Amino acid sequence: MEDRLVxxxxxxxxxxxxxxxxxxxxxETKKVVDVSGADVVTVAVRRVNxxxxxxxxxxxxxxxxxxxxxxxxxxxxxxxxxxRYSRLAREAGVxxxxxxxVIGDERTLFPDTIxxxxxxxxxxxxxxxxxxYTNDDPIMAxxxxxxxxxxxxxxxxxxxxxxxxxxxxxxxxxxxxAVKVPVVVDAGVGTASDAAIAMELGCDAVLIxxxxxxxxxxxxxxxxxxxxxxxxxxxxxxxxIPKKLYATxxxxxxxxxx
Amino acid sequence: xxxxxxGEIREIxxxxxxxxxxxxxxxxxxxxxVEVNLTVVKKAEYGSFRLNDGDEVxxxxxxxxx
Numbered sequence: 001m002e003d004r005l006v007x008x009x010x011x012x013x014x015x016x017x018x019x020x021x022x023x024x025x026x027x028e029t030k031k032v033v034d035v036s037g038a039d040v041v042t043v044a045v046r047r048v049n050x051x052x053x054x055x056x057x058x059x060x061x062x063x064x065x066x067x068x069x070x071x072x073x074x075x076x077x078x079x080x081x082x083x084r085y086s087r088l089a090r091e092a093g094v095x096x097x098x099x100x101x102v103i104g105d106e107r108t109l110f111p112d113t114i115x116x117x118x119x120x121x122x123x124x125x126x127x128x129x130x131x132x133y134t135n136d137d138p139i140m141a142x143x144x145x146x147x148x149x150x151x152x153x154x155x156x157x158x159x160x161x162x163x164x165x166x167x168x169x170x171x172x173x174x175x176x177x178a179v180k181v182p183v184v185v186d187a188g189v190g191t192a193s194d195a196a197i198a199m200e201l202g203c204d205a206v207l208i209x210x211x212x213x214x215x216x217x218x219x220x221x222x223x224x225x226x227x228x229x230x231x232x233x234x235x236x237x238x239x240x241i242p243k244k245l246y247a248t249x250x251x252x253x254x255x256x257x258x
Numbered sequence: 259x260x261x262x263x264x265g266e267i268r269e270i271x272x273x274x275x276x277x278x279x280x281x282x283x284x285x286x287x288x289x290x291x292v293e294v295n296l297t298v299v300k301k302a303e304y305g306s307f308r309l310n311d312g313d314e315v316x317x318x319x320x321x322x323x324x
Contacts, residue, residue, distance in 0.1 A: 019322075019323060019324030020322040020323060020324075021322045021323045021324045022322065022324075023322060026322075029322060042323055042324055043320040043321065043322065043323050044320070044321050044322065044323025044324075045291075045318050045319075045320060045321075045323075046318060046319070046320075046321045047264045047265070047316065047317065047318055048264065048285055048290055048317045048318060048319050050263060050264055050266075050283050050285065050317065053283070053284045053285065057286075057289050057319060057320075058319075058320050058321060058322060059289050059319075059320060069320065071320060071323075072323050072324065074323050074324065084293075084296070087298045088291040088293060088298055088316075088318050089291070089320075090291075091291035091292075091298050091299075091300065091301065092289065092290055092291035092318060092319055092320060093320070159324065160324075187324075207324075209323075209324030210324065
């Protein structure tokens with residue numbers, strides 16, 4: 001059965017999206033991306049090293065014709081900075097995609113959703129395809145959709161924490177009733193079961209960086225995440241059984257020896 | 259010409275335009291973005307966008323990130 005993910009006319013082959021931060025080198029990054037099967041990779045925008053021009057470029061390893069490059073505005077704490085990085089990203093890259101982050105606090109890296117909403121509105125008007133990194137608040141998700149977000153990216157837990165999906169009920173409400181745009185869980189996925197849970201809730205995709213990059217064997221974890229996302233999606237589509245407090249026998253009573 | 263490039267003050271002789279600056283810094287123009295005094299310069303304008311003494315230039319590219 002066909003199960004395509006299309007956002008603003010762009011078709012996504014994989015429901016696992018991966019970040020490219022924290023890897024040993026570009027070689028390892030490329031291996032992880034290939035094993036994960038992801039066609040979306042997030043990147044950050046930073047100063048070119050102008051004193052050592054021998055340094056390599058990430059895009060030499062991840063060809064933009066093969067992968068969808070999704071630049072982020074990580075490290076931005078104000079609307080102005082997020083707009084500045086988004087506009088630079090568009091000029092450095094090949095698309096209008098931006099994973100918009102407006103961070104509100106250094107320790108938790110929780111989003112400043114008021115700034116996020118403002119930046120989403122401005123960038124959407126400028127023709128950007130905005131993927132805002134938000135909290136798990138259904139009302140805010142709706143506001144972001146109304147402001148022109150192409151999808152919403154609620155956090156499962158703080159970035160890099162590996163705490164998993166801390167509020168599956170809110171994520172479900174975001175998916176089921178709050179928004180019509182796709183929902184991509186971003187941040188917090190620590191291991192394969194977390195990714196599967198996100199997909200079982202009905203998320204359209206999951207974005208993982210630290211959960212893979214920080215594993216003892218990142219390449220093996222990329223493989224695990226790929227299978228978890230596929231399994232979770234299949235289970236969601238298959239429709240799980242309702243949870244009940246008491247047992248229901250699987251074997252018939254009829255034909256038992258009395 | 260005295261320019262501030264990526265936060266460092268530099269004396270660069272051949273930097274009449276953004277294109278010339280990138281060439282003198284040996285930066286491939288294809289995979290970077292350039293900002294002059296907080297305004298993003300379009301790639302098509304690198305050859306014609308003139309730089310002036312004291313301009314603040316930022317040259318960025320993509321790095322690993324989440």
